[in-house]
Amino acid sequence: WIVYGLLSALFTALTSILAKSGMERVDSNLAAGLRIGVAFLLIWVIVFATGRQHGLAQLGPRALITVTLSGIAAGLSWVLYYKALQVGEAAKVMSLDKMSIVFGLILAFTVLREPALPKSIIGGLLITAGAAVMVL
Incomplete structure (x- = not known):
């Protein structure tokens, strides 16, 4: 996979x-x-x-x-x-698009009831920070 x-x-x-x-x-x-x-x-x-x-x-x-x-x-x-x-700009759009991972994590935790592991939360926060740095 x-x-x-x-x-x-x-x-x-x-x-x-x-x-x-x-x-x-x-x-x-x-x-x-x-x-x-x-x-x-x-x-x-x-x-x-x-x-x-x-x-x-x-x-x-x-x-x-x-x-x-x-x-x-x-x-x-x-x-x-x-x-x-x-x-x-393509680089900014692609970076912001990766927020789909964060939204996907939130939906996986809430809708699918998957466990919100600390590493998933930390990864989501890092992706959010990375997208913010790239876009702003």
Whole structure:
């Protein structure tokens, strides 16, 4: 999982840099829509290439609702991220975006009832401080 996480971080960084470098005179919503469309196609190619499309029939109502809500949240995140990239500096936008980790920790503690370990709290505070230093 560590390799997947690091590769995800690398591709997230590439996403930001590529988006920022190509957004001159491009509406942020249009750019986000194109990105989402490309991601949509890529993911479905992967689903069919790995034979996982049969799992659709096994999705229950709760899974369908939560995955749908997750998709809405992701779409809104991308639209807002692209708007921030369009008007802000990439390094600052990427730094502020990492506050998602802090928000995720808070939600994991409150909604999922995961334990609020001291190292998680300290890490969240350090991320918050780092984002503040980068943005201000």
